Amino acid sequence: MEQSDHIFITHAGATKIYTEVMKHTLQYTYKKMKVEKISITRISPHGFRHTHATVLINNGVPPKTIADRLGNTVEMVYKVYGHSYKELENRAVVIFTETLTGAVGASAGAE
Structure with missing residues (x-):
């Protein structure tokens, strides 16, 4: 697959990101946004x-x-x-x- 074929990829290229990594990344992002008082609907x-x-x-x-x-x-x-x-x-x-x-x-x- 090409890099553009994946919805989520790593910074290293077209290596797909697994669900647990995505969950952790989203949790981190949501926490950071909360600290910065940015409101967004959470999505899994x-x-x-x-x-x-x-x-x-x-x-x-x-x-x-x-x-x-x-x-x-x-x-x-x-x-x-x-x-x-x-x-x-x-x-x-x-x-x-x-x-x-x-x-x-x-x-x-x-x-």
Whole structure:
């Protein structure tokens, strides 16, 4: 994998960071932010993983690519994130309907 293929990497390059290291890093970061009076909603490494997948889904990244990035199968991506794909399907229907409605209205006005 390339350095850009990982969500979290070490300063030394494309070596993935394991969950326990991420937990420790986040705890340290949250403590430091608290001292500096910076308010932020806490998120776990698992939460980052879900956010990462959902952002990719919402931006049309193919399920195979998402599965590869998460180290899972396409089937797992559909199983866990099926609700996100359903939302995309609904959005596709609206976009298509609006396009057809606009096309019909435009051609009616052209006559």
